[in-house]
Amino acid sequence: MPRDIASLAAAADRHDADAFVAHLAPDVKSVFANTEPVIGRENVKKATVAFWDTIEGVTHHILAIHESGDTVTVQFDIEYRRKDGKTVTLPVCNVLTFEGDLVSVSQVYADLAPLYA
DSSP: OOOOHHHHHHHHHTTOHHHHHTTEEEEEEEEETTSOOEESHHHHHHHHHHHHTTSSEEEEEEEEEEEETTEEEEEEEEEEEOTTSOEEEEEEEEEEEEETTEEEEEEEEOOOHHHHO
8 A cells, every 4th residue: 555645545535444554664653733642553454443432534635845864844734624514624743753664653643622622
């Protein structure tokens, strides 16, 4: 699987956990906003599904991708659809470190407070 950020984002938009974690290394380290690091593909899958359960839907709008060696930085506007029907769009930056074609480290920088306000 190539370093296909669009496919990774599309899997999240579909809430397809299996397709999402297929982009991750087995021992991936993931930090989402201000949460504690999650280690391992299955643990990331559980944490991701738990987050998705708090929202109705999500759409990633990729604004820019910058690649340097094994590091890819992605700038998004992410549109979250809340359970109450409201939509909140947040600026998000994700710094991804790759081992080959799989993400070994994912650090998502986002302020999620407006999503739950």
